[in-house]
Amino acid sequence: MKKLIIAATLAVLAAGSALAEDIKVGVSAGEHAKIMEKVKEVAKTKGLNIDIIEFSDYVVPNQALNDGDIQANSFQHQPYLDNQIADRKFDLVSIGKTITTPMGVYSKKVKSLDELKEGSTVAIPNDPTNGGRALLVLAAKGLIKFKEDAGIKVTPADIIENTKKIEFAEIDAAQLPRSLDDVDAAVINTNYAMEAGLNPKKDAIAIEGEQSPYANVIVVRTADKDAPWAKTLVEAYHDESIRKFINDEYKGALIASW
Numbered sequence: 001m002k003k004l005i006i007a008a009t010l011a012v013l014a015a016g017s018a019l020a021e022d023i024k025v026g027v028s029a030g031e032h033a034k035i036m037e038k039v040k041e042v043a044k045t046k047g048l049n050i051d052i053i054e055f056s057d058y059v060v061p062n063q064a065l066n067d068g069d070i071q072a073n074s075f076q077h078q079p080y081l082d083n084q085i086a087d088r089k090f091d092l093v094s095i096g097k098t099i100t101t102p103m104g105v106y107s108k109k110v111k112s113l114d115e116l117k118e119g120s121t122v123a124i125p126n127d128p129t130n131g132g133r134a135l136l137v138l139a140a141k142g143l144i145k146f147k148e149d150a151g152i153k154v155t156p157a158d159i160i161e162n163t164k165k166i167e168f169a170e171i172d173a174a175q176l177p178r179s180l181d182d183v184d185a186a187v188i189n190t191n192y193a194m195e196a197g198l199n200p201k202k203d204a205i206a207i208e209g210e211q212s213p214y215a216n217v218i219v220v221r222t223a224d225k226d227a228p229w230a231k232t233l234v235e236a237y238h239d240e241s242i243r244k245f246i247n248d249e250y251k252g253a254l255i256a257s258w
Contacts, residue, residue, distance in 0.1 A: 021229045022049045026061040026073035029054050030191035031101065031254055032216075036074060038245050043236035048229055057174055058127060065221060066090045072224075072233060074098055075191075077214040079152060080129040093225050094217035096234035099246060100255040101190035102212065103130075103137050104204030108180045112205050113143050116184055118164050123179045123186035126170035128153060133214060134187035135159070135168075141206045152213070190254065200253045215257040 027033045033054050040050040053070055055061045061073040062084050076084075077100075084090055110116055124134035132154045138144050139154075145161035146154055156168045171179050176188045177196035190200055200207055208214075218237060220230050236242075243256045 020047045020049060021232075022051065023071040023229055023233070024051045024053050024069070025233070026053045026055055026064055026070045026075065028058070028061070028075040028191050029056060030195040031099070031250065032075050032191055034249075035099070035242065035246065038242055039233075039237045039239075042239045042241060043232060046232050046236060048232045048236065050233075057172070058130070062088070062090055062092060062219070065219065066092060068221070072218055072220045072230070074216065074218050074237075076219065077129075077216050079133070079214060080127070081217060081219060083127075083129045083153075091222045092219050093222045094219050095225055095230055096218045096237060097257045098216045098218060098237060100212060100215045100257045102200055102208040102253075102255075103133055103187060103189055103214075104193060104198075104200045104208070105137065105141075105185055105187050105206040106177075106180060106193065106198055106203060107185040107205055109184050110205065113138075113141055113185070116143070116164055116166065119167065120164065120184035121167045121169055123169040123171050123176055123183045125173040125176065125187070125189065127173065128155070130173055130189060131155065131170060133208075137187055137206065137208050138166075140209060194253070201251065 025036060027036050033052060036052050040052060043050050061075055064070050065073050078094060081094060085092060105113065125131045132152055135154050136152065139146055143166065144159050146158050147160055150158050169183055173189055174192055176186045177192055177198065179186050193200060218234060224230055238258050246254055246256045
């Protein structure tokens with residue numbers, strides 16, 4: 001009997017290790033990394049071991065994924081991914097939504113957009129997708145105006161009304177919090193804002209509306225979109241414990257989008 005029990009135990013352990021799979025998931029520092037740590041715990045119970053790789057910018061994670069250095073990433077919204085695929089011919093696809101991180105306007109010099117003076121300088125991200133998103137936030141708040149059919153890929157050149165003659169400084173997204181000493185205001189992605197100790201709910205002088213199309217996504221190579229581990233990764237992220245963590249930890253500053 002003892003031999004049978006030992007044999008059965010070894011069989012279970014062998015089956016478990018056969019099912020276990022290891023993947024590398026790229027994230028940006030801040031809330032994406034913090035949430036993925038929780039996802040990692042859930043995924044492990046499902047036989048998926050996640051090695052979290054942090055990146056400091058928005059360019060390298062997609063290149064690393066396309067090159068096969070990582071198996072998935074979780075840091076970007078769909079419009080940014082679409083732009084990267086079009087511009088750089090990446091063979092990538094999104095497989096599930098994660099969070100929406102409302103973009104905010106921050107300033108050390110004014111307490112509202114109305115206080116911005118003529119000729120003020122506002123910093124925005126220098127990549128086309130997030131730069132356009134930042135401009136749309138300002139347009140929604142009435143600071144500038146575009147043509148009605150301008151779409152989401154707008155640039156400062158598309159502005160048709162700028163009564164305060166705002167000047168725009170296009171800066172690497174990760175450096176925007178540091179720019180606050182040098183500009184009158186900056187439109188900053190939530191992950192970089194929170195990494196710098198800024199709270200979108202408390203510190204932003206204006207914030208993106210809830211109907212934003214910029215939900216973040218989990219991305220894999222197209223060849224892996226139907227892989228069992230990819231399905232498990234999405235299931236782990238969409239676990240109710242992750243939604244509860246997001247709600248409790250960020251109190252509305254981030255929104256679970258699945």
